[in-house]
Amino acid sequence: MTSPRSRETPRPTWNTDAVPPETRKAPTTRSMHGHDVVDDYEWLRAKDDPQVIEHLERENAYAESVTSGLGTLRSSIFGEIRSRTQETDLSVPNRLGDWWYFRRTVEGKNYASFCRVPALNTGDLRADWTPPEVPADAALDGEEVLLDCNELAEGxxxxxxxxxxxxxxxxxxxxxxxxxxxxxxxxxxxxxxxxxxxxxxxxxxxxxxxxxxxxxxxxxxxxxxxxxxxxxxxxxxxxxxxxxxxxxxxxxxxxxxxxxxxxxxxxxxxxxxxxxxxxxxxxxxxxxxxxxxxxxxxxxxVIPREERVLYSAEPIELDGRPYVLLCHDHQAPNGELTAVDYDSALSGLSMDELRSTWTVVVPASSTRRLNGFHFNQTHLAASLREDGLEKAGFISLDAIRETLEGGDLPEPFEPFSGEELYTAKITAMALRSPVVGLGYISYVTPWRQYDYFPGLDELELRKQTPVLGGFRSEDYVAHREWAQAPDGTMVPLSVIHRADADLQTPHPVIQYGYGSYEASSNPGFSVSRLSLLDRGVVYVVAHVRGGGELGRDWYLQGKKLQKINTFTDFVAVTDHVATQPWADESRIAAYGGSAGGLLMGAIVNMAPEKYCGVLAAVPFVDPVTSISDPDLPLSALEWEEWGNPIEDKEVYEYMTSYAPYENVRSVAYPPIAAVTSLNDTRVLYVEPAKWVPKLREHTTGTAPILLRIEMDGGHGGGSGRYRQWEDTAWEYAFLLNCLGIDS
Structure with a gap:
């Protein structure tokens, strides 16, 4: 039944005359822990088999045929991305030694050229560390091209x-x-x-x-x-x-x-x-x-693996005495920074012995995550996560010296006080450089590159990435909301839309998620996303468990035998969105890639009726098969993330309860597009190649289920920025069409 808040739902435009390729069955059986699984499509793993290549090419032809009516929309999106991008551009020069290094991009060329010009050494701090003004369309005196990637890529x-x-x-x-x-x-x-x-x-x-x-x-x-x-x-x-x-x-x-x-x-x-x-x-x-x-x-x-501590170690000299700085999680899940005498750190002490010798510099916190650190001759810079945001904090080395002598613990100071949702990153910090490179970005603010002089507490804006075509940050807004998961956990979501959107009127929604490896979906700007927002789409980022947005425990609650929290969190965000006056509950599409593609496969099995379309990029949809074969790329490395189904029956049974390929069922699936690359070594093409025909076999609906495969690409798709813009245009056109937007 249609919600009274929903408008008449626009219908997607597909070429219904297109016929999907038939996928032959060649049953094989996987037997584990007394459980037999028949797999009809494992034969597609034979990458060098001409029949496999022929089948994949037929899949590509079918995907193009089904979406043939979207050619104008794809062209429009590609043109919008290109028109907003300053194609002839350059990066902010970064000083190393006696040279300033930077990258150039040129209109019509896919790749960057790496260049440099000589630096000054006048003894004036400001003059020597202020990057030269480099024109985008002309070379400076003394400029050298070190590497032209366009020449390397030719042919x-x-x-x-x-x-x-x-x-x-x-x-x-x-x-x-x-x-x-x-x-x-x-x-x-x-x-x-x-x-x-x-x-x-x-x-x-x-x-x-x-x-x-x-x-x-x-x-x-x-x-x-x-x-x-x-x-x-x-x-x-x-x-x-x-x-x-x-x-x-x-x-x-x-x-x-x-x-x-x-x-x-x-x-x-x-x-x-x-x-x-x-x-x-x-x-x-x-x-x-x-x-x-x-x-x-x-x-x-420094610390042997048997202690099962997650840490980083950096030698440093303070007042002529050598130390090792340790950022570790021993009895400190969100991280703690300590200083240890150099000889003690390398003498093979047990953790208890090591603890007795160290001095805490940045203490453990339940609300602030310490991800890592850098230092130069005067300051230490810490990468922090607090309130779900990545931040940069600074501590003077003098304050650390005082702490080592028994003084108070220093508190990191932050140079940014930004928007509600933003990301601050340390981009460059070298031992002999008095300047720290900092980056700032948000959902509505393009990348800003700063030079920070920590001794003076001064920020110098060096560049903001230009966005052409009349873009204004104030035309877009972003805010945070919270959704309640089935176990009562409150899950944050970021909501991005045009500032002039009537939030009392239902809008189509695209909901994105990832939620694995403690990787956080940080606030960030996207030129291509403007093409969605300008068509009235509300873009939602679901910060589900398994990511690192709310600290180490947020990650631990979404991995191994708690992985299902990632999927139920995403569905809970969808349920929350569907009740908002600004959302049309009949037009919510979902999008995720890699481990986020596993998320897409899981949620479309769990709640297919909640989504009007799903885009799964390089999707990890057959995890049990992949992780159960140590000879497959990266499989053994994944055991710490998902568990080892080979040796642990409980892990095996848990994984089979959510694995997308194993749980395809007879329901009306929404339109689904799986995009992948033949040479991907992280998530093999065979996973979506098997998943798609199984979905077609079981769906009780008529919505198209597509496989689009880049025959020359890797995990990130095809190479070259124009090819990648074309891929983005295809994916966005698919999602927009699912939402009933075809222009």
Missing amino acids: LPFFALGSFHVTEDGRLLTYSVDDSGDERFDQYVKDLTTGSLLPDVVEGVFAGGFLTPKGSHLVYTLVDDSWRPYELRSHRLGTPVDQDLVLHHEEDVALWLGAETTADEKHLCIDVGCSEYNETRLLALADLEAAGPGRAPVSHV
């Missing part, structure tokens, strides 16, 4: 830049390239004094390779067949790759390996961990410099 079906790292002396650049979308990169080193590539090329590595501060070594990570980073190596420039040193080899298939240079530039920080605990090792760079072929230097564990 490639896909292009993604992984790492881009320049040594502080400005002599060497290392960068990595993925040309297929499978997130396996080739790492290169370029001599910036000559412009030539060095013969030091490492193939098939993870994205984040970097050079040591002196530029003598390239540090990179290898991935195994399941795409898990498992081995860290060091390549001394000018030597054969087969002489590279193994700095760490990680056997535990459930842990992720990474590395970076510490803020003091004297150590490598080698980290292995998962979402629940980790183990950090510090390796002195002096020992790496002194190492010879076949003799890897020794790294030292």
